Amino acid sequence: MATDLLLQAILLPVVASPISYYLGKKYGSKSAWFSFAILAYATVAILLAYQRGDTGEYYNWFPISLSGASSSSVLSTVGSFGLYIDGVSLPFSVTILLLCTAVSLYSVPYMKHRIYEQEGLLGKSEGEKEPKENAKTNSRVGLYFALLLLYSTGMVGTVLATNLIELYFFFEFMLVPSYFLIAEFGYGQRGRISFMYLLWTHIGALLMLLSFLAMGSLANSFIFQGPDALNASLIVGKLIPWIVFGIIVGLFVKLAAVGLHIWLPYAHAEAPTPISALLSPAMIGIGGYVVIRMLTTLLPGAYAEIGLGIAVWGVLTMFYGGIMALAQDDIKRLLAYSSISQMGYIIFGIGTYTANGLEGSVFQFISHGTGKAILFMVAGIIIVQSGGLRSIKNMGGLSSKLPVTATCAMIGFLALMGFPETNGFQSEWLIFAGGLFNGSASGSMASIWLIVSILAVISTIITASYTLWTMKRVFFGELKPGLENVKEASGYMLGPIIFLALITILLGILPGIAVNPIVHTIGSYNLP
Secondary structure, three states, X not given: OHHHHHHHHHHHHHHHHHHHHHHHHXXXXXXXXXXXXXXXXXXXXXXXXXXXXXXXXXXXXXXXXOOOOOOOOHHHHHOEEEEEOOOOHXXXXXXXXXXXXXXXXXXXXXXXXXXXXXXXXXXXXOOOOOOOOOHHHHHHHHHHHHHHHHHHHXXXXXXXXXXXXXXXXXXXXXXXXXXXXXXXXXOOOHHHHHHHHHHHHHHHHHHHHHHHXXXXXXXXXXXXOOOOOOOHHHOOOOOHHHHHHHHHHHHHHHHOOOOOOOHHHHHHHHOOHHHHHHHHHHHOOHHHHHHHHHHHHHOHHHHHHHHHHHHHHHHHHHHHHHHHHHOOOEHHHHHHHHHHHHHHHXXXXXXXXXXXHHHHHHHHHHHHHHHHHHHHHHHHHHHHHOOOOOEHHHOOOHHHOOHHHHHHHHHHHHHHOOOOOOHHHHHHHHHHHHHHHHHHOOOOOHHHHHHHHHHHHHHHHHHHHHHHHHHHHHHOOOOOOOOOOOOOOOHHHHHHHHHHHHHHHHHHHOOHHHHHHHHHHHHHHOOO
């Protein structure tokens, strides 16, 4: 049954986590292949579960019968938990697992370099060979891959959850390993930055939880997916504005919407680069998934009323993130601000309250996922191969030394700016189509929608500016002094970015592979 496969995709990484730690302590970076195999299997399991056509299965939280419980009992209200796959949860979960799988191999040389750097084993003498792995460094490698597996479980569990309490559990679960990955392996003031990340995202999660508790209490159930899902019509009353506030603000913290974004440039810039390639392309977009589920499934009336406000917030986020990206010299910080701008596209699409807009937002998670993961991985290659260089003004001419890396970087940048024949183009035109549909409709708000939609399209000029300008400064022109000995990275690092670049082009040429399941599910929401 599908649930067997979905359950395996969730539980196997958890069970494998301590094994990965043990293998890391014993075999060092070679143990990465174990984590790779677990994550690859989880990806295939998700795809097979959807292909079989089974939606999921549900379980009681407690090993006791609830048949005798009163209707007001907490046990009867909590209900069951389960795992649910459809055309919305499929692209989110598969994108997350594909990125985790790619990162597991990419991490081998990068994390060896980072751990050696932390242990003071690099740069002791000119021309010194890479130090050998030892018991201490192996233990650190094992810790990294164990945390990576747990992190993948938290992210995938969030998008497959069927119960509000279950969703909150996985939402918080993914926060813990990501916090330790930044605190243990990050750069700069990683202790302070990881705590800032923990504090902001935890506060957002608590706001979300309060809204969940209010909705569950009103509807006498916390199940929001499947045959026993709560009746959304029961969620009425004076608490509705506060419920909507908690969901929007709590989850927009995760999406790094402008005004709630403070934590993101620090956390994404100072995290180890493989984790930046998950924080930015995978984790923050999960907030968009939860917003879509909550608004379309549980609060459709409120969704229609606040759509324009969400869209305006999205446009402001696009402009702010793009303008700030233009001002950055640190390549990772530039990519972090770019992520804020890209989340603005998702927010705008959600705000349109149209089928096209929502379909584009879900597809934008995929296109941003592959494109931004490529770019963070490219930044990591430059950092490792150049001895830690992150300043763009000190880069230049690197295409002559890194031709494969430069080609993949161009594909990633083109996807962000929505260039035709990349998946970014397919997602962006759907998003803008949703906004322009509202602008062409009859009604008093049509002209406002038209203005907001035009501004959203104009923001793509800023995206094109910072992407092409960065590409020019990093890879073209004369080779800067000190970069003469830079060379292409190993297959561990190049393989994943080539793979993601091919997916970026494939989904740009054949978008139906991803769009068809999305359209099938969102079409059932009865949106304009």
